[in-house]
Amino acid sequence: MLNVYTPSNQSGNYLPLLFVGLGATVGLSSIYAQLLALASRPEGVNGLIVIVFAFLVSILAVLTVTLGRVRSPRTGAWIGISLVLVAIGSKFAWQYEYHVRAAVQQRILNNDFPDESPTEIRDIVRQTLTFPAHLRLRIGKGWRFNNAGVPWNGPAVYTVWALEVLIFLSICPIAARHLASQPYSQHLKQWATDVNIVMRLPVDSDAMIDQIRAATTVDALLDLPIPQTGASNRHAEYRVNGVRGQEDEEAYLSIDLVTVKANKPGSKTKPVRRLVQFPLLTAEQRRALTENT
Numbered sequence: 175m176l177n178v179y180t181p182s183n184q185s186g187n188y189l190p191l192l193f194v195g196l197g198a199t200v201g202l203s204s205i206y207a208q209l210l211a212l213a214s215r216p217e218g219v220n221g222l223i224v225i226v227f228a229f230l231v232s233i234l235a236v237l238t239v240t241l242g243r244v245r246s247p248r249t250g251a252w253i254g255i256s257l258v259l260v261a262i263g264s265k266f267a268w269q270y271e272y273h274v275r276a277a278v279q280q281r282i283l284n285n286d287f288p289d290e291s292p293t294e295i296r297d298i299v300r301q302t303l304t305f306p307a308h309l310r311l312r313i314g315k316g317w318r319f320n321n322a323g324v325p326w327n328g329p330a331v332y333t334v335w336a337l338e339v340l341i342f343l344s345i346c347p348i349a350a351r352h353l354a355s356q357p358y359s360q361h362l363k364q365w366a367t368d369v370n371i372v373m374r375l376p377v378d379s380d381a382m383i384d385q386i387r388a389a390t391t392v393d394a395l396l397d398l399p400i401p402q403t404g405a406s407n408r409h410a411e412y413r414v415n416g417v418r419g420q421e422d423e424e425a426y427l428s429i430d431l432v433t434v435k436a437n438k439p440g441s442k443t444k445p446v447r448r449l450v451q452f453p454l455l456t457a458e459q460r461r462a463l464t465e466n467t
Contacts, residue, residue, distance in 0.1 A: 188242025
């Protein structure tokens with residue numbers, strides 16, 4: 175059978191990196207909350223702002239996995255989920271904080287408590303404007319399209335918040351889990367993330383696909399099937415994952431079937447089907463593949 179890469183489920187000391195990422199997420203959430211305050215419509219909440227911030231959080235998760243050498247997909251996913259939970263929770267906390275600050279500022283402008291200091295006024299405001307009360311106000315107020323018409327409140331607010339969470343969960347944990355599944359060179363103690371397409375082999379018959387999929391050794395994969403013609407809308411794309419700057423070391427091979435389909439004039443799609451994923455290439459086999467190409 176093919177000696178295919180599987181994650182070792184081991185990790186480096188990623189916890190300090192995770193704590194740094196969580197702290198950065200709290201800080202970014204303050205900006206996120208301010209940007210959401212500028213959006214007066216629901217689509218501003220579950221639109222571009224959410225997607226951009228979710229990508230920023232996913233970058234923190236990916237950095238934690240990469241620098242922490244997390245080779246466990248499950249751990250990678252939990253790192254992503256923990257950052258999502260902190261991001262969403264911090265957003266609500268910052269929104270509450272900004273609401274309290276605005277209320278305190280208004281009380282000071284109105285001179286409602288002339289004998290009290292700003293700190294004392296803040297304590298008075300927080301006695302009535304608790305966090306649950308703040309959430310109830312937001313749910314009751316909701317959003318209005320262009321500040322007109324019937325407000326989107328009540329269940330609509332819960333729906334928007336649920337969509338926000340789903341967007342985060344569909345980006346951050348998935349990205350972190352995917353990276354934790356990528357090849358890692360135990361010999362070099364580095365990620366094999368340098369990807370090179372070494373060959374595109376024309377595929378003119380299903381027999382060629384069957385030959386690739388039926389291979390049980392890397393040598394069989396390197397015994398390339400011969401196309402009868404170079405004119406085909408399908409090709410087998412041979413990619414090698416290795417450590418950057420270590421071209422003479424072992425690496426990992428992937429083979430995808432790429433089908434080029436013409437749509438309207440000037441437009442093409444390229445559906446991809448994975449045939450082989452991450453069998454180990456020795457240094458000699460890697461050189462042999464390059465020479466065959």
